[in-house]
Amino acid sequence: MDSFEVNKVAGGVLGTLLATMGLGLLAGWLYSPAEPGKPGYDLPLAAAETAGAGDSKTAAPAKPLPVLLASASVEKGASLAKACGACHNFEKGAAAKVGPPLWGVLGRPVGGVAGFGYSEAIKGKGGDWTLDKINAFITSPKGYAPGTKMTYAGEEDPQKRADILDYLHTLSDNPQPLPAVTDAAPADALPASTEPAKKG
Template sequence: MDSFEVNKIAGGVLGTLLATMGLGLVAAWFYEAPTPAKPGYDLPLAMAETSGTGDSKTAAPAKPLPVLLASASPEKGANLAKACGACHNFEKGAGAKIGPPLWGVVDRPVASIPGFSYSEAIKGKGGDWSLDKINAFITSPKGYAPGTKMTYAGETDPQKRADILDYLHTLSDDPKPLPAVSEATPAAAVQPAAAPAPVK
Protein backbone atom coordinates (compact mmCIF):
# COMPACT_ATOMS: atom_id res chain seq x y z
CA MET A 1 0.00 0.00 0.00
CA ASP A 2 1.55 3.33 -1.07
CA SER A 3 1.68 6.45 1.07
CA PHE A 4 -1.15 8.10 -0.88
CA GLU A 5 -3.60 5.35 0.17
CA VAL A 6 -2.40 5.57 3.78
CA ASN A 7 -2.94 9.32 3.75
CA LYS A 8 -6.47 8.84 2.37
CA ILE A 9 -7.37 6.38 5.14
CA ALA A 10 -5.86 8.58 7.85
CA GLY A 11 -7.68 11.61 6.46
CA GLY A 12 -10.97 9.71 6.46
CA VAL A 13 -10.52 8.62 10.07
CA LEU A 14 -9.56 12.12 11.22
CA GLY A 15 -12.45 13.64 9.27
CA THR A 16 -14.91 11.24 10.97
CA LEU A 17 -13.54 12.09 14.42
CA LEU A 18 -13.76 15.83 13.73
CA ALA A 19 -17.35 15.48 12.44
CA THR A 20 -18.34 13.50 15.56
CA MET A 21 -16.81 16.12 17.86
CA GLY A 22 -18.54 18.87 15.91
CA LEU A 23 -21.94 17.15 16.22
CA GLY A 24 -21.37 16.75 19.97
CA LEU A 25 -20.65 20.47 20.36
CA VAL A 26 -23.70 21.44 18.30
CA ALA A 27 -25.95 19.08 20.31
CA ALA A 28 -24.61 20.48 23.60
CA TRP A 29 -25.37 24.00 22.35
CA PHE A 30 -28.96 23.04 21.40
CA TYR A 31 -29.71 21.10 24.60
CA GLU A 32 -27.83 23.16 27.14
CA ALA A 33 -29.48 22.91 30.59
CA PRO A 34 -30.44 26.24 32.17
CA THR A 35 -28.32 27.38 35.09
CA PRO A 36 -30.28 26.92 38.36
CA ALA A 37 -31.13 30.06 40.30
CA LYS A 38 -29.83 28.40 43.46
CA PRO A 39 -27.04 25.79 43.35
CA GLY A 40 -27.78 22.31 44.67
CA TYR A 41 -31.12 20.50 45.02
CA ASP A 42 -33.73 19.87 47.68
CA LEU A 43 -33.44 16.63 49.61
CA PRO A 44 -36.64 14.52 49.80
CA LEU A 45 -36.78 14.87 53.61
CA ALA A 46 -36.64 18.64 53.41
CA MET A 47 -39.41 18.65 50.81
CA ALA A 48 -41.59 16.36 52.94
CA GLU A 49 -41.29 18.68 55.93
CA THR A 50 -42.69 21.68 54.07
CA SER A 51 -46.33 22.51 53.66
CA GLY A 52 -46.08 23.11 49.92
CA THR A 53 -45.14 26.77 50.27
CA GLY A 54 -41.43 26.09 50.62
CA ASP A 55 -41.47 27.23 54.24
CA SER A 56 -41.44 24.46 56.86
CA LYS A 57 -42.44 26.94 59.56
CA THR A 58 -45.92 27.22 58.03
CA ALA A 59 -46.66 23.45 58.19
CA ALA A 60 -49.98 22.67 59.84
CA PRO A 61 -49.57 21.40 63.41
CA ALA A 62 -50.53 17.79 64.09
CA LYS A 63 -53.96 17.35 65.66
CA PRO A 64 -54.09 15.46 68.97
CA LEU A 65 -55.44 11.90 68.75
CA PRO A 66 -58.62 12.67 70.76
CA VAL A 67 -59.48 15.43 68.27
CA LEU A 68 -59.00 13.05 65.34
CA LEU A 69 -61.06 10.34 67.06
CA ALA A 70 -63.88 12.83 67.69
CA SER A 71 -64.42 13.06 63.91
CA ALA A 72 -63.48 9.44 63.10
CA SER A 73 -65.78 6.97 61.36
CA PRO A 74 -65.77 3.28 62.38
CA GLU A 75 -67.41 2.47 59.03
CA LYS A 76 -64.51 4.04 57.14
CA GLY A 77 -62.13 2.29 59.50
CA ALA A 78 -63.75 -1.08 58.75
CA ASN A 79 -63.23 -0.50 55.03
CA LEU A 80 -59.61 0.53 55.58
CA ALA A 81 -59.01 -2.51 57.80
CA LYS A 82 -60.19 -4.95 55.11
CA ALA A 83 -56.61 -5.07 53.85
CA CYS A 84 -55.57 -6.35 57.29
CA GLY A 85 -57.95 -9.30 56.95
CA ALA A 86 -55.33 -11.24 55.01
CA CYS A 87 -53.31 -11.61 58.22
CA HIS A 88 -55.75 -10.92 61.08
CA ASN A 89 -59.17 -12.13 62.19
CA PHE A 90 -61.66 -9.55 63.47
CA GLU A 91 -64.47 -11.84 64.67
CA LYS A 92 -64.96 -12.71 68.32
CA GLY A 93 -63.46 -16.10 69.16
CA ALA A 94 -61.59 -16.38 65.85
CA GLY A 95 -58.05 -17.66 66.19
CA ALA A 96 -54.78 -16.29 64.95
CA LYS A 97 -53.82 -16.25 61.29
CA ILE A 98 -50.43 -14.93 60.20
CA GLY A 99 -51.02 -12.24 62.82
CA PRO A 100 -52.93 -12.35 66.12
CA PRO A 101 -56.72 -11.79 66.19
CA LEU A 102 -57.81 -8.18 66.63
CA TRP A 103 -61.10 -8.69 68.47
CA GLY A 104 -60.61 -6.96 71.84
CA VAL A 105 -57.16 -5.65 70.93
CA VAL A 106 -57.75 -2.21 72.46
CA ASP A 107 -56.45 -2.25 76.06
CA ARG A 108 -55.42 -5.91 75.73
CA PRO A 109 -51.98 -6.77 77.16
CA VAL A 110 -49.28 -6.69 74.49
CA ALA A 111 -48.18 -10.10 73.18
CA SER A 112 -50.87 -11.90 75.20
CA ILE A 113 -52.57 -14.31 72.75
CA PRO A 114 -51.73 -17.82 73.99
CA GLY A 115 -49.73 -19.94 71.57
CA PHE A 116 -49.02 -17.10 69.14
CA SER A 117 -45.35 -16.66 68.26
CA TYR A 118 -44.71 -12.95 68.81
CA SER A 119 -41.47 -11.30 67.77
CA GLU A 120 -39.04 -10.26 70.48
CA ALA A 121 -39.61 -6.66 69.34
CA ILE A 122 -43.30 -6.86 70.33
CA LYS A 123 -42.67 -8.89 73.49
CA GLY A 124 -40.30 -6.17 74.64
CA LYS A 125 -42.96 -3.44 74.45
CA GLY A 126 -44.96 -4.59 77.47
CA GLY A 127 -48.04 -2.86 78.85
CA ASP A 128 -51.41 -2.77 77.12
CA TRP A 129 -52.40 -1.90 73.56
CA SER A 130 -53.72 1.59 74.29
CA LEU A 131 -55.10 3.67 71.42
CA ASP A 132 -51.91 5.74 71.51
CA LYS A 133 -49.74 2.63 71.21
CA ILE A 134 -51.80 1.18 68.38
CA ASN A 135 -51.69 4.56 66.63
CA ALA A 136 -47.89 4.65 66.89
CA PHE A 137 -47.62 1.04 65.74
CA ILE A 138 -49.81 1.34 62.64
CA THR A 139 -48.09 4.60 61.68
CA SER A 140 -44.88 2.64 61.11
CA PRO A 141 -44.69 -0.89 62.51
CA LYS A 142 -40.99 -1.27 61.78
CA GLY A 143 -40.29 2.20 63.17
CA TYR A 144 -42.24 1.53 66.37
CA ALA A 145 -40.90 -2.00 66.92
CA PRO A 146 -37.75 -2.66 64.85
CA GLY A 147 -37.61 -6.39 64.18
CA THR A 148 -41.38 -6.91 64.16
CA LYS A 149 -42.74 -9.64 61.89
CA MET A 150 -45.47 -7.24 60.72
CA THR A 151 -45.04 -6.59 57.00
CA TYR A 152 -47.59 -3.75 56.83
CA ALA A 153 -45.83 -0.58 55.68
CA GLY A 154 -47.96 1.73 57.83
CA GLU A 155 -50.62 4.42 57.38
CA THR A 156 -49.29 7.97 57.14
CA ASP A 157 -52.67 9.74 57.09
CA PRO A 158 -53.60 10.62 60.72
CA GLN A 159 -57.34 10.74 60.01
CA LYS A 160 -57.33 7.31 58.35
CA ARG A 161 -55.46 5.95 61.37
CA ALA A 162 -58.12 7.48 63.63
CA ASP A 163 -60.83 5.79 61.54
CA ILE A 164 -59.04 2.43 61.94
CA LEU A 165 -58.65 2.99 65.70
CA ASP A 166 -62.32 3.88 66.01
CA TYR A 167 -63.21 0.62 64.26
CA LEU A 168 -60.83 -1.48 66.41
CA HIS A 169 -62.33 0.19 69.47
CA THR A 170 -65.75 -1.24 68.53
CA LEU A 171 -64.39 -4.83 68.45
CA SER A 172 -65.38 -5.52 72.05
CA ASP A 173 -68.37 -6.73 74.06
CA ASP A 174 -68.10 -3.56 76.15
CA PRO A 175 -66.17 -0.81 74.33
CA LYS A 176 -64.82 1.88 76.63
CA PRO A 177 -65.58 5.50 75.74
CA LEU A 178 -63.12 7.15 73.42
CA PRO A 179 -60.85 9.70 75.08
CA ALA A 180 -62.53 13.06 75.53
CA VAL A 181 -61.14 16.11 73.81
CA SER A 182 -59.19 17.94 76.50
CA GLU A 183 -60.31 21.38 77.59
CA ALA A 184 -56.74 22.45 76.92
CA THR A 185 -57.22 21.69 73.23
CA PRO A 186 -57.99 24.88 71.33
CA ALA A 187 -61.63 25.00 70.27
CA ALA A 188 -60.56 25.84 66.72
CA ALA A 189 -58.92 22.42 66.49
CA VAL A 190 -62.21 20.69 67.31
CA GLN A 191 -64.73 22.66 65.30
CA PRO A 192 -64.76 25.67 62.99
CA ALA A 193 -64.87 29.01 64.70
CA ALA A 194 -68.35 30.43 65.07
CA ALA A 195 -69.32 33.30 62.82
CA PRO A 196 -69.04 36.70 64.50
CA ALA A 197 -72.25 38.10 65.90
CA PRO A 198 -73.91 40.68 63.69
CA VAL A 199 -73.28 44.29 64.69
CA LYS A 200 -76.45 46.00 65.91
Protein backbone atom coordinates (compact mmCIF):
# COMPACT_ATOMS: atom_id res chain seq x y z
CA MET A 1 0.00 0.00 0.00
CA ASP A 2 1.50 3.33 -1.04
CA SER A 3 1.48 6.54 1.01
CA PHE A 4 -1.46 7.97 -0.95
CA GLU A 5 -3.72 5.08 0.13
CA VAL A 6 -2.54 5.40 3.74
CA ASN A 7 -3.39 9.10 3.69
CA LYS A 8 -6.88 8.33 2.34
CA VAL A 9 -7.56 5.80 5.10
CA ALA A 10 -6.20 8.10 7.81
CA GLY A 11 -8.26 11.00 6.45
CA GLY A 12 -11.40 8.87 6.47
CA VAL A 13 -10.82 7.75 10.08
CA LEU A 14 -10.08 11.30 11.22
CA GLY A 15 -13.13 12.65 9.37
CA THR A 16 -15.38 10.06 11.01
CA LEU A 17 -13.99 10.88 14.46
CA LEU A 18 -14.46 14.63 13.91
CA ALA A 19 -18.03 14.12 12.65
CA THR A 20 -18.88 11.92 15.68
CA MET A 21 -17.41 14.45 18.09
CA GLY A 22 -19.25 17.29 16.39
CA LEU A 23 -22.59 15.43 16.58
CA GLY A 24 -21.99 14.73 20.29
CA LEU A 25 -21.34 18.39 20.99
CA LEU A 26 -24.41 19.45 18.99
CA ALA A 27 -26.65 16.90 20.74
CA GLY A 28 -25.35 18.03 24.16
CA TRP A 29 -26.13 21.64 23.29
CA LEU A 30 -29.64 20.83 21.99
CA TYR A 31 -30.68 18.42 24.77
CA SER A 32 -28.81 19.73 27.81
CA PRO A 33 -30.78 19.18 31.07
CA ALA A 34 -31.84 22.20 33.13
CA GLU A 35 -29.70 22.74 36.20
CA PRO A 36 -31.76 22.56 39.43
CA GLY A 37 -31.85 25.64 41.67
CA LYS A 38 -30.91 23.46 44.63
CA PRO A 39 -29.69 19.87 44.79
CA GLY A 40 -32.30 17.15 45.33
CA TYR A 41 -36.07 17.47 45.11
CA ASP A 42 -39.02 17.86 47.50
CA LEU A 43 -40.64 14.65 48.67
CA PRO A 44 -44.44 14.41 48.28
CA LEU A 45 -44.90 14.09 52.07
CA ALA A 46 -42.99 17.31 52.70
CA ALA A 47 -45.07 19.08 50.07
CA ALA A 48 -48.28 17.84 51.69
CA GLU A 49 -47.11 19.01 55.12
CA THR A 50 -46.24 22.43 53.71
CA ALA A 51 -49.68 22.66 52.12
CA GLY A 52 -51.30 21.61 55.39
CA ALA A 53 -49.36 24.25 57.28
CA GLY A 54 -50.72 26.91 54.97
CA ASP A 55 -54.27 25.65 55.42
CA SER A 56 -53.99 25.68 59.22
CA LYS A 57 -53.43 29.43 59.17
CA THR A 58 -56.82 29.96 57.59
CA ALA A 59 -58.69 27.15 59.40
CA ALA A 60 -61.32 28.19 61.92
CA PRO A 61 -60.28 27.70 65.54
CA ALA A 62 -61.73 24.65 67.28
CA LYS A 63 -64.79 25.33 69.43
CA PRO A 64 -64.50 24.45 73.11
CA LEU A 65 -66.38 21.36 74.24
CA PRO A 66 -68.97 23.30 76.33
CA VAL A 67 -69.92 25.33 73.23
CA LEU A 68 -70.34 22.15 71.18
CA LEU A 69 -72.38 20.52 73.96
CA ALA A 70 -74.66 23.57 74.16
CA SER A 71 -75.85 22.85 70.62
CA ALA A 72 -75.66 19.04 70.88
CA SER A 73 -78.65 16.75 70.37
CA VAL A 74 -79.40 13.69 72.52
CA GLU A 75 -81.46 12.24 69.66
CA LYS A 76 -78.62 12.61 67.15
CA GLY A 77 -76.20 11.16 69.69
CA ALA A 78 -78.44 8.12 70.25
CA SER A 79 -78.60 7.59 66.50
CA LEU A 80 -74.82 7.89 66.13
CA ALA A 81 -74.26 5.55 69.08
CA LYS A 82 -76.27 2.74 67.44
CA ALA A 83 -73.08 1.73 65.64
CA CYS A 84 -71.48 1.20 69.06
CA GLY A 85 -74.24 -1.27 69.99
CA ALA A 86 -72.36 -4.07 68.26
CA CYS A 87 -69.79 -3.99 71.08
CA HIS A 88 -71.48 -2.14 73.98
CA ASN A 89 -74.76 -2.34 75.89
CA PHE A 90 -76.53 0.89 76.84
CA GLU A 91 -79.27 -0.45 79.15
CA LYS A 92 -79.05 -0.29 82.93
CA GLY A 93 -77.79 -3.56 84.38
CA ALA A 94 -76.90 -5.01 80.97
CA ALA A 95 -73.90 -7.31 80.75
CA ALA A 96 -70.67 -6.54 78.93
CA LYS A 97 -70.28 -7.51 75.30
CA VAL A 98 -67.00 -7.17 73.44
CA GLY A 99 -66.72 -3.83 75.26
CA PRO A 100 -67.96 -2.77 78.71
CA PRO A 101 -71.54 -1.53 79.20
CA LEU A 102 -71.94 2.23 78.82
CA TRP A 103 -74.77 2.85 81.29
CA GLY A 104 -73.33 5.17 83.94
CA VAL A 105 -70.00 5.56 82.14
CA LEU A 106 -69.74 9.28 82.93
CA GLY A 107 -68.17 9.59 86.38
CA ARG A 108 -67.30 5.89 86.54
CA PRO A 109 -63.66 4.95 87.21
CA VAL A 110 -61.70 4.33 84.01
CA GLY A 111 -61.48 0.54 83.66
CA GLY A 112 -63.98 0.23 86.50
CA VAL A 113 -66.43 -2.46 85.35
CA ALA A 114 -65.77 -5.44 87.60
CA GLY A 115 -64.78 -8.62 85.78
CA PHE A 116 -64.24 -6.97 82.40
CA GLY A 117 -60.88 -7.68 80.73
CA TYR A 118 -59.56 -4.20 80.09
CA SER A 119 -56.30 -3.64 78.25
CA GLU A 120 -53.29 -2.49 80.25
CA ALA A 121 -53.50 0.81 78.33
CA ILE A 122 -56.93 1.54 79.87
CA LYS A 123 -56.06 0.15 83.30
CA GLY A 124 -53.12 2.51 83.44
CA LYS A 125 -55.16 5.65 82.77
CA GLY A 126 -56.71 5.97 86.23
CA GLY A 127 -59.22 8.57 87.37
CA ASP A 128 -62.88 8.76 86.37
CA TRP A 129 -64.44 9.12 82.95
CA THR A 130 -65.16 12.81 82.36
CA LEU A 131 -66.66 14.46 79.29
CA ASP A 132 -63.19 15.61 78.25
CA LYS A 133 -61.68 12.13 78.65
CA ILE A 134 -64.50 10.43 76.75
CA ASN A 135 -64.23 13.11 74.04
CA ALA A 136 -60.49 12.46 73.70
CA PHE A 137 -61.03 8.69 73.70
CA ILE A 138 -63.70 8.63 71.00
CA THR A 139 -61.69 11.10 68.90
CA SER A 140 -58.92 8.49 68.61
CA PRO A 141 -58.97 5.49 70.96
CA LYS A 142 -55.49 4.37 69.92
CA GLY A 143 -54.18 7.92 70.21
CA TYR A 144 -55.65 8.36 73.70
CA ALA A 145 -54.64 4.93 74.98
CA PRO A 146 -51.99 3.29 72.76
CA GLY A 147 -52.42 -0.46 73.07
CA THR A 148 -56.17 -0.36 73.70
CA LYS A 149 -58.16 -3.36 72.46
CA MET A 150 -60.85 -1.06 71.07
CA THR A 151 -60.88 -1.31 67.28
CA TYR A 152 -63.07 1.77 66.68
CA ALA A 153 -61.13 4.22 64.49
CA GLY A 154 -62.60 7.33 66.10
CA GLU A 155 -64.96 10.18 65.19
CA GLU A 156 -63.30 13.20 63.56
CA ASP A 157 -66.34 15.50 63.60
CA PRO A 158 -66.37 17.49 66.89
CA GLN A 159 -70.12 18.15 66.73
CA LYS A 160 -70.92 14.47 66.25
CA ARG A 161 -68.74 13.67 69.26
CA ALA A 162 -70.64 16.29 71.25
CA ASP A 163 -73.93 14.66 70.22
CA ILE A 164 -72.62 11.27 71.40
CA LEU A 165 -71.45 12.77 74.71
CA ASP A 166 -74.82 14.45 75.17
CA TYR A 167 -76.47 11.05 74.77
CA LEU A 168 -73.98 9.21 77.02
CA HIS A 169 -74.47 11.71 79.83
CA THR A 170 -78.18 10.78 79.96
CA LEU A 171 -77.35 7.09 80.63
CA SER A 172 -77.58 7.44 84.38
CA ASP A 173 -80.11 7.45 87.20
CA ASN A 174 -78.75 10.87 88.14
CA PRO A 175 -77.21 12.53 85.02
CA GLN A 176 -74.49 15.05 85.71
CA PRO A 177 -75.15 18.57 84.39
CA LEU A 178 -73.36 19.59 81.24
CA PRO A 179 -70.80 22.38 81.67
CA ALA A 180 -72.07 25.91 81.13
CA VAL A 181 -70.57 27.81 78.22
CA THR A 182 -69.40 30.59 80.53
CA ASP A 183 -67.34 28.09 82.54
CA ALA A 184 -64.89 27.48 79.71
CA ALA A 185 -65.68 29.76 76.77
CA PRO A 186 -66.73 33.37 76.21
CA ALA A 187 -70.40 33.93 75.44
CA ASP A 188 -69.59 35.42 72.03
CA ALA A 189 -68.15 32.01 70.99
CA LEU A 190 -71.70 30.68 71.00
CA PRO A 191 -73.65 30.97 67.72
CA ALA A 192 -76.43 33.55 67.87
CA SER A 193 -79.14 30.92 67.41
CA THR A 194 -77.86 28.63 70.19
CA GLU A 195 -79.50 28.57 73.60
CA PRO A 196 -77.47 28.34 76.84
CA ALA A 197 -76.03 24.99 77.76
CA LYS A 198 -78.56 22.33 78.74
CA LYS A 199 -78.54 20.99 82.26
CA GLY A 200 -78.79 17.27 83.12
